[in-house]
Amino acid sequence: MNYQVLLTEMLQGTLMTLRIFFSTLVFALPLGLLVSLGRMSKIKIINWPVRLFILIMRGTPLMLQLLFVFYGLKPLFGIQLDRVIAAQVAFALNYAAYFAEIYRGGIESIPDGQYEAAKVLGFNKKQTFFRIILPQVVKRIIPPMGNEFINLVKDTALARTIAVYEVLWMGEKFIKSKGIIWPLFYTAVFYLIFNGLLTLLFGWIEKKMDYFK
DSSP: OOHHHHHHHHHHHHHHHHHHHHHHHHHHHHHHHHHHHHHHOSOHHHHHHHHHHHHHHHHSOHHHHHHIIIIIHHHHHSOOOOHHHHHHHHHHHHHHHHHHHHHHHHHHTSOHHHHHHHHHTTOOHHHIIIIIIHHHHHHHHHHHHHHHHHHHHHHGGGGGGGTOOOHHHHHHHHHHHHOOSHHHHHHHHHHHHHHHHHHHHHHHHHHHTGGGO
């Protein structure tokens, strides 16, 4: 058995998992903020479509969304995405909906009196948001954001639904074809280390934000 080839393929699966994770954050974090602003808008033509988007994304399984983006766009719109791109799109849209609700909860938790006080002090809307509201919102959304980041690490395994060869798929492949068990431990250690690092990171951020008590 060529263990070098086996290890190389496991590392390729690891890199694919990391690619899905980081690309999801790059697109879902800013998109989620835009969606949250639309969700809080008092303009119905903006508010209601955004509400529907959030309902669909949160109300249907991510696995189903992956299947729809890869298999459903071609018969409906004539669009055929690459498997990896389809996975990235589905993940970004799904997590944008969850991030949007976290953002909204954080923003709406700020008392109205702080907006009024900022207005009395002469702050405009932009200054009020970025200098007063946003730092407090960031502190309040850190715990739920940490949970979503950890969920995202584990959810990357769902990319296998459309044959994207992430780390768990690679591990299972060798367990079935070679009858060896260590790839299973490799994947477990990978997830544990990655999520452990994220836990430490968010714990450190929470401590850094303690001055907003």
